[in-house]
Amino acid sequence: MKRLIIIGAAALILSGCFDREQTAGGLARAVSAVGAIEAANNSPDVTVKSWWRVKDASANIRIEVCKSNLKVAAPYFGKLSQLAEGRLITEGECEKTPLVFDRQITKVEVQSDTRAVVTAHIKNATPPEDGAVLDAEAKKSKEDGEPFQYVLERQDTKSGWKITKISSFSSYTKDWRDAYPKDEPSNNRYVYGSFQ
Template identity: 45%
Template sequence: MKGMVLVGVASLALAGCFDKGETNTALSGAKKAVSEIKVSNVSPDMTVKSWWALKDAGIRLNDELCTELVKSRAELEEKTKAIADDELNFGTTCSTVTDRYERKIESVDVQSDTRAIVTALIKNTTPPDPGASLDSEEQANKEKGYAFKYLLERSDANSGWSISQVSKMAFYSRSWDDVYKKPKPYNHIYVNENDQ
């Protein structure tokens, strides 16, 4: 939910930047990388690989959007610093490291002309941040990775495949959990502590 809000806020902030004719070559490069991705849905495995390419491009694009959001908040951050102690972590920050993943298709089970399941093993290969702790069990779990399952469907044997469900099984779990759940309407009963 917060990710959608961040992207929405970033989009609004960036709309103002681009209206003024300002350009960001890194952001332009990230957008160009998205447009250059060749999406293929001719087979279940090619569909999943295209999904991964889009996800990687999205990571880079979100990193650049975050950088633009921080720039657009500069005056707000400066004024807040005048009344906030250095101990408060109130500012908007972006990661200095782009997450990288090793993805490997383990199996492709074409169950019928219209249904297939692709299972994959995915590991986060991003090194820990400087100063972050990583004990031997955490290191083993990092190396083990997560199992992912992609359910693909199509209307008939002549149609392209589409991903209809993504599930994961974490190293600490024995059951599949859906990843992309449709958001439910939010009742707004909680107080966002970062807005206070």
């Protein structure tokens, strides 16, 4: 997330070719909204709920950064449109509204003074986009949602809790898997059709 914000901020500074006030205003409001959220970490469940509030509020930052980046990249897409038809040029679209999730904590297991596990059930409550097909299997998957597990740790009883691992249990893996896997260095073996 920090990398995305830094890239967006750098793009804003370097561009100078669009209305700074409008762009800065939307991004500033989104950043301010996140800054106003209390990041409480005095118990495992309160920490997870604070995490969700910050993640939800940061969605508006992603939307504003996306808009700024598209404005910066407009000359690039203009050149491509001179060379190819529209379907080959993917300018990208920014989300109009953030995704909405229904999250319910189902279990809090304090394993020791310094370790706890919070289990939650999460559903994507965002309505399907216009024209999207929601067959029976997709509808069931959307209604069922997925269980998530948050491992929290702290140094001692006087310290605040911190999430150290988030895992999900999706129907197709049949096991807990890391929701934030560590990035591995790329071997760059793929040709990637969209770059050609």
